[in-house]
Each structure stands twice: as C-alpha cells, then as structure tokens.
Amino acid sequence: MTGTMKDSVQLSRRGLLAGMGGMTFCLAIGGDVGEALANTAAKPAKVFNAWVRIAPDGIVTVYSAGAEMGQGTKTTLPMILAEEMDADWSKVRIEMAPPDRNVYGYVFNGERDMAIVGSRATQLYFNEMRIAGAQVRRVMIDNAAKMWKVEAAGLRTENGFVINPANGRKLSYGEIAAKGEVPKELPAIKPEELKPRKDWKLITKGVPRRDTPEKVNGSALYGIDVKLPNMVYATAVHRQTDTPVSWNNAELVKMPGIVKTVAVPNGVAIVGRSWPQVLAAREKLSVEWKKGRAGNFDSDKALEAYEKVHSDPKANVVTIEKKGDAAKAFEGAAKIYKAEYRSDYGYHAQMEPLNAVVRIAKDGKSAEVWEGTQAPDATRDEVAKALGLAPEKVTLHQCYMGGGFGRRTLGDYAAECAIIAKDVGRPVKLLWTREEDIAHGMFRPQSFQCVEAATDASGKVVGWKHCVVGDGGLLLQSGIRIPYYDIPNQNIERRGVSHGIRLKHWRAVGHVFNVFAIENLVDEMAVAANMDPIEFRIKNMAAVPKAKRVFETVAEMSEWNKPRPQGRALGISISERSGSLGAGVVEISLDRKTGKIHVHKVWVAVDGGTIVTPGPARANVESAIIYGLSGLLHESMSIKDGIVEQTNFHDYNLMRMSDLPEVMEVKFIESDARPTGLGEIGNPFIPGAVANAFYRLTGKRMYHMPFTPERVQDLLKA
Amino acid sequence: MISFKLNGRQVSLDVPRTTPLLWAIRDVAGLTGTKYGCGAGLCGACTIHIDGVAVRSCQTSAGDVAGKSVTTIEGLSKDNSHPLQKAWVALEVPQCGYCQSGQIMKAAELLAKTKSPSRQEIVEHMDGNICRCGTYHKIIAAIQTAAKGA
Structure with a gap:
C-alpha cells in the first residue's frame, strides 16, 4: 500500500514550509526533503516580513501562530493580516508559524510566548497582525510608486493590487514581488494609519475556515496520523508520582514484534513494530513501583482536610x-x-489521546517532532532538552489537535517520545491509550x-x-x-x-x-x-x-x-x-x-x-x-x-x-x-x-x- | 493475508486475523481519516461501514471483514461531494474535527435507510458518537440539511 509514501511526501512539504523561518529559509531544507522540494516548490517567493511572503504568481503565504485546536484561529489570524494588507483572500495560503517565540510570540505580561491558552489568540495577535499587514501594504505602495515614478501618497490598494487613481494603472502584488525590493527596515505603522472599521471587508464578517474541507474527508493531519519510514510504535504506562523499580522486560521482549522497553519519567514505555503488538504487551506489563509523593493520595480525604486549612490561623x-x-x-x-x-x-478528555512522533538525525545533532501542540515553542524546547540539543536544532511540524482545552501546552509527551526515539535509534510514534490519557492526566x-x-x-x-x-x-x-x-x-x-x-x-x-x-x-x-x-x-x-x-x-x-x-x-x-x-x-x-x-x-x-x-x-x-x-x-x-x-x-x-x-x-x-x-x-x-x-x-x-x-x-x- | 474491498478497491492486508480493523486500516492500509478515541467502542470516532452497516472498527477484527466491503471516510466520496460532506462544510460543523469522520459515517448510515429523519431519530441514531467540542447541534442541523438536499 502507499500509506507511507504518501505521508512522507506530505510531511516533507509541511516540514519544508514550517522550517522557512523569515529570511533564513534556505538553511532549513534538510537532506531527505530535497525530492519533495523539487516536486512541490513554487517560484521563489519574496519575504516581506516574518509573517508574509509573496510569490510572483501572486500567491501570498501567511504564517499563522493560531495553533488550531478547533477554535478557528489558524484561519482568523491570517485573515486579520490580509484585511490590513488588502490582499486577495483567494490567493492567501496559510502555513503554521515556526516555533520561534522571539519572532512569532505575542507579548503577554511583558514576555513573548506562543502558547495559545485562555482562548486569547485573536485577542493577543489582533494588533500585531494588523500592523504586519499594514507594513506589507506600505511596501507594496512604495515599490509601485518607485516603478511608476509617482508619489506614493496618491496611490491606493484593493484586493491584491496597487492602483493609481490618477491614470487607472494597476500593479498586482505578485508583479511587485517579482521585481520589487523589501527595505531593510520595515516602515513603522501608527495606529491611526490602520484601516478604519467602516472599510473592513473581512474582519467582523469572517471567511470560511480553511480547515473545514480536510476535516470532513479524513485528510486533516493530526499527530496520531503521522507515519515515517522505519518508524516504530510506542506506548507508556505511568503513575502520577510513583517510579518504576523493575518490570517484566524479559517476558515482554519475547512477545511478537516487541523491540524493547524503555524507562521514562514516572513510567515504562513499550516499543514495538506495530501498535496492536505494543498494546498486547501493555496488557502483560507488570511493574513494581516505588511509591512517590502522591502514592497514597485519596482525593476525598484530601478535600475533607481542606476545610481545616481554611480555619488554620497558621496556614x-x-x-x-x-x-x-x-x-x-x-x-x-x-x-x-x-x-x-x-x-x-x-479531566480534559480531548478526543485525540496524547501522542507525538520524533525522528532524530543519523548524526544525532538535530531532530524533528510532529505534534499537535498549543505551545509550539514549549514542544521544541522540551524535545531539545530531552535530547541535549539546542532548541534551534529541533524542527517542529505542527499538526492539528484533536482538542486541547489546556492540556497540550507543555511538550511533556513529545519529550517522552524523544527519550524513547533516542533509546531505540529509530523514528518513534508514541501514543498513549485512552486509559493512560486519564491515568496520567493533568x-x-x-x-x-x-x-x-x-x-x-x-x-x-x-x-x-x-x-x-x-x-x-x-x-x-x-x-x-x-x-x-x-x-x-x-x-x-x-x-x-x-x-x-x-x-x-x-x-x-x-x-x-x-x-x-x-x-x-x-x-x-x-x-x-x-x-x-x-x-x-x-x-x-x-x-x-x-x-x-x-x-x-x-x-x-x-x-x-x-x-x-x-x-x-x-x-x-x-x-x-x-x-x-x-x-x-x-x-x-x-x-x-x-x-x-x-x-x-x-x-x-x-x-x-x-x-x-x-x-x-x-x-x-x-x-x-x-x-x-x-x-x-x-x-x-x-x-x-x-x-x-x-x-x-x-x-x-x-x-x-x-x-x-x-x-x-x-x-x-x-x-x-x-x-x-x-x-x-x-x-x-x-x-x-x-x-x-x-x-x-x-x-x-x-x-x-x-x-x-x-x-x-x-x-x-x- | 486478509482480502476485502476497501473503498471500492480490492486489497490484501498482511495482518493477523485478530488485529483490530481500525489499526489495519490506519497503519497498514494508510487511511488515517478513521480515528482512535477510546479503543473500547465507547466514543464512535472509529466508525466505518461494513457492507453499508456502521460499525466500530476498534471492536472489529480484521479477519471478520474478509470478503466484505469496507467503506471509510476517504471512500464516502472522492471530492467532498457526498450530501453530508457538503452540509458539513456549508454549516462549518467541525471544530477540532477529530470525531467528525466517525460522525459523518454514522450519519451516512442513517440517511441511507431513512430519507428524512426527525430530530428524535437523528439523536437516537447518533447518541453513541461523542463530540468533545460540543458540535452536536450543528451535526443535527447538517444531517437535516443533507436530508433535504439528497
């Protein structure tokens, strides 16, 4: 069957685009994505700012930092930018922003962060998206003015064109991108220069969500759907705070398809050639646990004791x-x-049980992770930490999330997957069972x-x-x-x-x-x-x-x-x-x-x-x-x-x-x-x-x- | 080798007979639109059709479909043209989207046998399929829309 092949090409293309951070995109193209690049690369696009690149054919690619867990921000954030840019929405393509918080993070309590929590994506990126769109629009106008040798002040923009009302001449954004120049320093935009509400064509009206069609035909890619060549499957059994002391490793590795077992924080992972084989071994796993802090925890008794804390003058x-x-x-x-x-x-009970896929480069000096995450930067950092790599050596391929609800912001299970991948020396898909998702919930x-x-x-x-x-x-x-x-x-x-x-x-x-x-x-x-x-x-x-x-x-x-x-x-x-x-x-x-x-x-x-x-x-x-x-x-x-x-x-x-x-x-x-x-x-x-x-x-x-x-x-x- | 029809094409999958069909479809046949939610037949995310009947593929052994015809979300239509898919897009039903393949496959079974189901019939038919994003009201509306258009 063609499953692996198809996935591999799809994923490589995502990987390529996700790696194109700002002006440095050429550096991110890795060895085994070269073929995919040859097949799928469009004409070279011009980078306008961290968020936007425009190809000569007029295709505008906009990065979205709105980690998509169902709320629609993957579409909404680029739409805000497109509004201010006067882009032709039908020519806007959306890609997920790379996990670089210094470039793509919003500012909250004085710090830059990419975690989409508290349902704040639109709130926190609204102004930033508008300014980024206005900057691109200004650069378009300035370039057109230069090409036409007229004053920029007299020009206007509409639906992907710069127009000179004096003579009716038009230049498409694609034409400008082909020949134009992006200034080293982008123009500053004052709040009063932003498009007034009365002129909005997209904001307050909305556009069809871009994720809808692929979510009704099964083609939307969630972390659980990723498959890589030579990949093995893993699951893990944990306790909230206990530590595994020993387990029946010798028995498990004799089971069909089982590759090995791996110690992970507060648990044991089982690795095998197929998921059903891993599940069968999970059934047979027998662990001796050393009780941790919460080893004897009783939620009812704890709740009863809270009342005493309330009345305790020394609390x-x-x-x-x-x-x-x-x-x-x-x-x-x-x-x-x-x-x-x-x-x-x-319990969150997001429909997609937690999972991640990690592939470490042969030389061990870089790694890739596929995950649906609310916090791309946290996932990258945690995987890097688990592997002893610098964060920029880890490439994140952001996937759709089968629900988030606050659970998917720590990169914890992605880091666990990295530990396993390092141990087995092969790409690994880690998937927790529903039972595990509850037992080891937060x-x-x-x-x-x-x-x-x-x-x-x-x-x-x-x-x-x-x-x-x-x-x-x-x-x-x-x-x-x-x-x-x-x-x-x-x-x-x-x-x-x-x-x-x-x-x-x-x-x-x-x-x-x-x-x-x-x-x-x-x-x-x-x-x-x-x-x-x-x-x-x-x-x-x-x-x-x-x-x-x-x-x-x-x-x-x-x-x-x-x-x-x-x-x-x-x-x-x-x-x-x-x-x-x-x-x-x-x-x-x-x-x-x-x-x-x-x-x-x-x-x-x-x-x-x-x-x-x-x-x-x-x-x-x-x-x-x-x-x-x-x-x-x-x-x-x-x-x-x-x-x-x-x-x-x-x-x-x-x-x-x-x-x-x-x-x-x-x-x-x-x-x-x-x-x-x-x-x-x-x-x-x-x-x-x-x-x-x-x-x-x-x-x-x-x-x-x-x-x-x-x-x-x-x-x-x- | 287990041979059966998958979305209209004859396939032979090299899996043990006891392998849950869900994993044979996802990991061996490479069709990942069918989802794992609970592994225990409790949520409906893995719903597919066997000879037109909606079943939980996590509770079905691959060996049981030998010689039968299996349809997954990928086989419902080639281009989102099934009336349910059209209605799902028009009403923007999905949020996270993870359960929607199962929802649509379950709904397709209903529309195949009941041309214009009442709200009550829809609820009774769909009650086994969980949607954690809470799109239930839109699912009902989309089924009604598809029924009108079909």
Whole structure:
C-alpha cells in the first residue's frame, strides 16, 4: 500500500514550509526533503516580513501562530493580516508559524510566548497582525510608486493590487514581488494609519475556515496520523508520582514484534513494530513501583482536610485582592452571609489521546517532532532538552489537535517520545491509550471555598471575603476576582496545599469552581432580600455598567420575567474571562427519581469586544456551554491510592447528543473595543446558573460540584 | 493475508486475523481519516461501514471483514461531494474535527435507510458518537440539511 509514501511526501512539504523561518529559509531544507522540494516548490517567493511572503504568481503565504485546536484561529489570524494588507483572500495560503517565540510570540505580561491558552489568540495577535499587514501594504505602495515614478501618497490598494487613481494603472502584488525590493527596515505603522472599521471587508464578517474541507474527508493531519519510514510504535504506562523499580522486560521482549522497553519519567514505555503488538504487551506489563509523593493520595480525604486549612490561623495565605477594609465592613454589617463550596477534579478528555512522533538525525545533532501542540515553542524546547540539543536544532511540524482545552501546552509527551526515539535509534510514534490519557492526566484541581458577604442596613453588599483552598497555585485562583461588581471592601485569598497530583489549565480552570461559589452566594442573598436576582446584582452588588448591560441583554433574550411551565426553572450567573464578560441564563427540569438534571435552554450575552469572525466566535461560546454542562452534569473523577479510579468513557462520562439543550442562544454586545477571548466565556457561568435554577425548583442549594445524578439524589433525600 | 474491498478497491492486508480493523486500516492500509478515541467502542470516532452497516472498527477484527466491503471516510466520496460532506462544510460543523469522520459515517448510515429523519431519530441514531467540542447541534442541523438536499 502507499500509506507511507504518501505521508512522507506530505510531511516533507509541511516540514519544508514550517522550517522557512523569515529570511533564513534556505538553511532549513534538510537532506531527505530535497525530492519533495523539487516536486512541490513554487517560484521563489519574496519575504516581506516574518509573517508574509509573496510569490510572483501572486500567491501570498501567511504564517499563522493560531495553533488550531478547533477554535478557528489558524484561519482568523491570517485573515486579520490580509484585511490590513488588502490582499486577495483567494490567493492567501496559510502555513503554521515556526516555533520561534522571539519572532512569532505575542507579548503577554511583558514576555513573548506562543502558547495559545485562555482562548486569547485573536485577542493577543489582533494588533500585531494588523500592523504586519499594514507594513506589507506600505511596501507594496512604495515599490509601485518607485516603478511608476509617482508619489506614493496618491496611490491606493484593493484586493491584491496597487492602483493609481490618477491614470487607472494597476500593479498586482505578485508583479511587485517579482521585481520589487523589501527595505531593510520595515516602515513603522501608527495606529491611526490602520484601516478604519467602516472599510473592513473581512474582519467582523469572517471567511470560511480553511480547515473545514480536510476535516470532513479524513485528510486533516493530526499527530496520531503521522507515519515515517522505519518508524516504530510506542506506548507508556505511568503513575502520577510513583517510579518504576523493575518490570517484566524479559517476558515482554519475547512477545511478537516487541523491540524493547524503555524507562521514562514516572513510567515504562513499550516499543514495538506495530501498535496492536505494543498494546498486547501493555496488557502483560507488570511493574513494581516505588511509591512517590502522591502514592497514597485519596482525593476525598484530601478535600475533607481542606476545610481545616481554611480555619488554620497558621496556614500559608496568598492575598489575591485586598480592597478597603473588609474586617471593618463585617464588624459593622447588618447581616452576614457565609457558605462553603467544594469541587472535584476534572479531566480534559480531548478526543485525540496524547501522542507525538520524533525522528532524530543519523548524526544525532538535530531532530524533528510532529505534534499537535498549543505551545509550539514549549514542544521544541522540551524535545531539545530531552535530547541535549539546542532548541534551534529541533524542527517542529505542527499538526492539528484533536482538542486541547489546556492540556497540550507543555511538550511533556513529545519529550517522552524523544527519550524513547533516542533509546531505540529509530523514528518513534508514541501514543498513549485512552486509559493512560486519564491515568496520567493533568487535572483541573479540586477545591474548597468559603465565601462571606456583609450587607449594610439598606441591604447593599459592602464586604466580601473569598478564600479558596487547594493545590495548583495560580490555577486555583483564576476567576476568583469580581471586577464586575463594585464592592468597596474585599479580601480575597488563596491557601495552598500540595499533593503532587499533576494539575493543568482546563478550559477556564479556576473560573469554573470560583464563579460557581460566588454566584451561588449572590443568589442566596437575592433570595433572602426577596429581590429579583438580576435586580439584586445590579442594585445591591453594584454591577458595573458593562455587567449591567449583559444582565439586561440576557434577561431580554431569555424573557426572564415570563412564567415557565410547571417543573421548569431559570437560573442566572455572570463570569468574566480573558477580557470578555458574559451573563448566562439556563432553564432546567429535574427527574427526581434518577436525580438527573436536564438543561433545556441556555441563553448567554457576551461582551467580547470586536467580534472578528462571527461564525467561529459563536461556535466557541456554544462549545464552551456544552463543555461546561458536560463537566457539571456528567463528568466525575476521583483518586484512590494515588491512582485515578476512572479508566475510560464508560466511567468518565461525557455529554452526548441526547443531553443537548433544545435551545442555545448566543448574543454579542455591539462593541468597537479590541477583541477579547471567547472560547472560555461560555462555561464558567454554567455551574452557578444551574445551581440557582435548581434552588428555584427544589428549595435546595448545591454546594458541591459536579452535580451528578447520584449527588443530586443524595441532596434531594437530605 | 486478509482480502476485502476497501473503498471500492480490492486489497490484501498482511495482518493477523485478530488485529483490530481500525489499526489495519490506519497503519497498514494508510487511511488515517478513521480515528482512535477510546479503543473500547465507547466514543464512535472509529466508525466505518461494513457492507453499508456502521460499525466500530476498534471492536472489529480484521479477519471478520474478509470478503466484505469496507467503506471509510476517504471512500464516502472522492471530492467532498457526498450530501453530508457538503452540509458539513456549508454549516462549518467541525471544530477540532477529530470525531467528525466517525460522525459523518454514522450519519451516512442513517440517511441511507431513512430519507428524512426527525430530530428524535437523528439523536437516537447518533447518541453513541461523542463530540468533545460540543458540535452536536450543528451535526443535527447538517444531517437535516443533507436530508433535504439528497
């Protein structure tokens, strides 16, 4: 069959283009891609800046730094650039940017980074893409002016041409690229020189996603699909913190096709000639483990102990927000509210189990890695580190990701693949089984929270205290601030513990449980004050104008004041994330026998600044709604004796089509502001909104998420 | 050697009879559009057709398809021209895209036997296929669109 051959050519071409960093592209062409180059190379293209090269035939190649995990940024970022450049979109080709953070990284907290996290790709690259596009446009105009011997100021651009309105003459960008010159120093672009919104043809309108056609015919290349000549297959078995002492290597290497076993961090890898052979050996693998830090970890017991950390005066406290004098506000309060909340661990469950392919050059001085990664630079660095190479000696071939959700930013499994490839001296595809993907997952941390609020004689909330206890440092505190409410006295803190269990970003991570606690207590206060929950938030919680607007919009969308049928109830919650603000309403019913909550309708109003591509923007919010509902109502995980108890999708349940809400409405607030993150604004409001609707239906408050049917049944009996 | 029809072409694959068909298709025949998601028949990412019936290829032995006709996403059409593929593109169903081959193959089985399925019929038929990006509502709409156009 032709599988290897076809893949090899495809991959080589990707490799070639991915290696073409800026002006140095000739240096990156390696030995065994020469043939592919001869077959596929177009006429030499001119490099305009790090992002753009234009061929004489007018083909514009734009690098995208929007690591594609489904959110659409592979297409969106080049589209922003093309808008400013006045390129002919039909002639724009997209390639993934090389993993060089100094050139292709966005600036966040003063540092350059390429990790696409927090759903911030469009937000962080928006200005940079516009400026890069404007630079190319300016160079086009300057070149045309020189060729025509006219003033540049009188020329304009349109759809891939420079036009002289005085005489109607036109030069295509391709013609200019063939003969023109790129100045050593690119022109500086002032913000006021950028195209005004009224002239946008692509931004706010959108273009078809370039990844769609190949994702409906099976040709999209994910890391798991890569196949190289002479490649062997590997899988690995790990424990969170234990170390393998010995294992039945002699028995395994006698099994058909097994090449060898390799020690990897916290685990053992099995290498063989085919994946089924490797899997068969995995079944027979028997390891003696030396217990590590989390070797006896019990998630339930740990969570129980968090409460003591909260009440321990000697606990290590990190202050997150201190405003006014919270202690004084509570002393003089007319009424004090206090509640404790808990949340369990969460698993990413991206559909493509983690994998990577690594090929080390014969001389050992360079390597290539194929991976679908949220952080191309981190993958390159980690593979280089594992092999003792300089980062620039590692070429990354960025693949599509079968989901990311925060898991794919560390390059950890790519580094593991590199260790194995070095050991066996052949190209290796490492693939974790689904079971391994769960067992050796990195999770959304579990948490304990205590939230307290003080109201004055008029019922206004004047004091706010929130303490979150758990592992995970910054992961634990995301979403704990309440910038959407103007509360004068606040004391928000984190009390950290450390278990050794691997933790990671998980689609908005801490927002999911922090906002649950915040909006649950706010609802409790609204009920006590006998006020409408939205009115309470606007008046007594002093919702800021932006928050008031999303509340009012979602009230209108959901017909908030309209009575619902018997057995149905509404709940509301707000959340911010990555600069966006959203308020959501859910309509639920409950099967009291089974404890199953059904969410029938979801409405969400989002202020996300300028909406760059309406289709994917909406899809991102909808996706997060489903992710939020799945995590809240279906998924549940626990750890005993250091081992995750769930092993596959029969006991780690994901939401399926039959649980889809009948109605999902997303509305974006009109805005001229810079775009903000949209992929994680749709899930943090879900737990609070569902809990508040549940209270209206049953008179019972939910203090522990997820709300699995078993937990709901227990609550109804209590 | 196991001989069967793969996307209309006769093939002979040199794999043990017990090899899961998924890996024979992906790693030996080189057709990687069919995906591995769970290896346990729980997610539907590996859905293909055997003689027109949608099955989980991770739970099917290669030996069981000897003499039969297997269709994968690559064989559904040559050029994205199947009504489902057209609808999938028009509605921009995929996000990460990883589960979509399985979704489309499962949906194709439904449309082959039910010309215009109701929403309820679609949900019942598709409920075994997980989409972690949550594109379920678009999948339903795309199946309905394809049914109208077919």
